[in-house]
Amino acid sequence: MAKGPQNQAALAGVRDSIYCNLIMKSKIAGWGLYPAIEAEVDEARYVEELVRLARSGLPQLAQGNCRSYGDACIYTRVVSTLLLEHLLNFDPVRGVLRAQAGITLDSLLRFSVPRGFFLPVTPGTKFPTLGGCIAADVHGKNHHREGTLGRFVDELEMVLADGSQVRCSRREHPELFRATLGGMGLTGFIYAATLRLKPITSSYMQVRTVRTGDFAEACQLMSQTREEYLYSVAWIDCLARGRHLGRSLVMLGNHAPASRSASLALHSPRQRLVPFHLPEFALNPWSVRAFNTLFYHRHWRRDRQDLVHYDPYFYPLDALSHWNRIYGRAGFLQYQFVLPFAGGLELMREILGRIAARGAASFLAVLKTFGPEEEGLLSFPLPGYTLALDFPLQGGRIIPFLLELNKLITTAGGRIYLAKDAILEESDFVAMYPRLEEFRAVKRHYDPHNQFRSCQSDRLGLR
Ligand SMILES: Cc1cc2nc3c(=O)[nH]c(=O)nc-3n(C[C@H](O)[C@H](O)[C@H](O)COP(=O)(O)OP(=O)(O)OC[C@H]3O[C@@H](n4cnc5c(N)ncnc54)[C@H](O)[C@@H]3O)c2cc1C
Structure with a gap:
């Protein structure tokens, strides 16, 4: 695992404090690799360094491990927190x-x-x-x-x-x-x-996997089993059309009780590496359709139960280090939205239909259901269905299509997840987050000069 910005880029090497901070010029991006910008990257090891950086009055942004997909974790000056790891x-x-x-x-x-x-x-x-x-x-x-x-x-x-x-x-x-x-x-x-x-009491999960014929069946199963299973998620084949539209594998889970075969074993640190960026043509509607069909039919039994370690259940993608390279150097957009339960099923079907008709190859499509809204003023969830999909950037050709979907989602009272976003327009954002003015008032009080900012907050007028 790359740790600290020193692994990311060549060092410009400015020693500027008693704590020997290193400020580097580096190209930075979120997990989707789009957009990428040149930035000054500082790092903090002690709380005193955060204090000194804040007092500098320079516009800046705290950065974690860049697992947000779009431009929420990037700005022209960022402070890596990876060394604050205790x-x-x-x-x-x-x-x-x-x-x-x-x-x-x-x-x-x-x-x-x-x-x-x-x-x-x-x-x-x-x-x-x-x-x-x-x-x-x-x-x-x-x-x-x-x-x-x-x-x-x-x-x-x-x-x-x-x-x-x-x-x-x-x-x-x-x-x-x-x-x-x-x-x-x-x-x-x-x-x-x-x-x-x-x-x-164990690190294993009791997992039930059910193959469903379409999207409505998946949603129905998830809502019927909500008391029985603590965890639920559906993997959707976004390229299936017609009567197969939205066919899914629903994975329901509970923590398993302790037993001889279910101990408190840790996950393995081993990962396979995607060694380089794949060429753009590697992922196309045909290759994705073939993958999705294989994945769907691999679960040949319609309804099965397994005892699974938490690692493959919660973190299947972590098995491949740098899997974001499969979309090529240009990167990709992850698009996650939530729609309220009322009318959500119909609109979800319409959105899936548009994606399938466009053949917009989404490798991953993950459906979950949300409970009540959260206390966080800009928290994403609202009661409804949420879907997350990946789209290769295709030289930006996908963006107008997604902006059009944003309009449908706004009108339906839905939301886009900021941690995944790179393209949302300010007018849609304002309509999607009703407690925005409350957030702005708090921000103005604690950060009157808009010192903490990101490429995303500038794009969304979030100050
Ligand atoms: C494969 C994959 C699966 C994911 N699945 C989910 C999921 O199921 N559910 C979900 O909700 N998200 C999911 N995410 C998104 C991810 O969990 C979030 O984007 C998370 O914020 C990333 O944390 P990070 O440490 O990488 O932060 P970054 O991406 O570096 O930063 C994210 C935001 O946090 C802020 N931040 C970071 N550290 C600090 C700090 N110390 N002080 C103040 N602000 C800070 C940054 O300024 C930025 O705005 C997934 C991401 C990936 C790559």
Whole structure:
């Protein structure tokens, strides 16, 4: 795993403080590799460095492990938090830990799983940082039952634009707390967080996989089983058309109880590497259709039960290091939206139909259901269906198509996920996030000169 910006680029090498910070000029991008920009990259190892950087008054952005896809984690000056990677405290009885923001979920799991605790909410990769996950208020396959990660955060320790250090929680500075959960790094540096973990007795999952004939059947199954299974997700074959439109594999899961075959074993650090960027022609509607058909029919039994380690269940893509290279050097867009339950099924079907008709090769399409809205002012979830798809950039030809879909989603009362976005237009954003003015008021109070900003926040007029 690449750690710290020193692995990313050649060093311009400016030593500028008693802590020997290294400022580098580097090309940076999110996980989708689009857009990529030249930036000054600084790194922080101590809270004092965050204070000094904040006091500089320069426009800047905290950066985690760049697992957001678009331009939320990039700006012309970024501060990598990857060296703020320490666990500060752990209460083994309550399962509450306090850790610096740059620690990765991978490191948290390595610490907590052997002690009988799991992440309360996890995204589909274990390589983001704790700070990045709080800033995006990430959701997992259990949102319909347990909400986002923010619900399990008790306290944040922050460094604000004036260099002051504050704690915020549901009791202290609650408005700052609510704006920072899902606030995409725009309220200040998160230095550390206190998080409640989930007790487990084994690191295995009882998984039921069901092949469904179409999209409606998948949604119905997920809603019928919501009390029985804590986790649910559906993989959708986006290129299937006609009566197969939206055929899916629904994967339902619960933590398995302890047994001889289900211990507290950790995941393996081994990954296979995608060694170079594939040429653009490698992924086309035909190759993706062939892959999807094989994947769908591999599960030849319509309904099966398995005992599976948490790693392949939660993090299947982590098995391939740098899998984002399969879309070629130009990169790709991940597009994730949520639609309210009312009318959501019909519109989802229409959107899937348009994607299938266009043959817009989406390698991955993942469907989940969301429960209630969150306390984070810019948190993404609302009660409904959420779909995430990858689109190769195709020299930008895909963008007008997706902007058109954005209009449909806005009209239906849906939303685009900021952690995945690179192209949303300000007018749609304003309509999608009704608590935006409340967020703006908090930001103006704590960051009056708009010091914390990203390419995304500039594009969306988010100040
Ligand atoms: C394969 C894959 C699967 C994913 N699955 C999911 C999923 O299921 N659910 C989901 O919700 N997300 C998912 N994501 C998205 C990912 O979890 C989020 O984008 C997360 O924010 C990435 O964290 P990061 O540490 O890489 O942060 P970055 O991408 O580096 O930054 C993301 C945001 O966090 C801010 N930030 C980072 N650190 C700090 C800090 N210390 N203080 C203040 N702000 C900070 C940045 O400014 C930026 O706005 C997935 C991503 C990938 C690549």
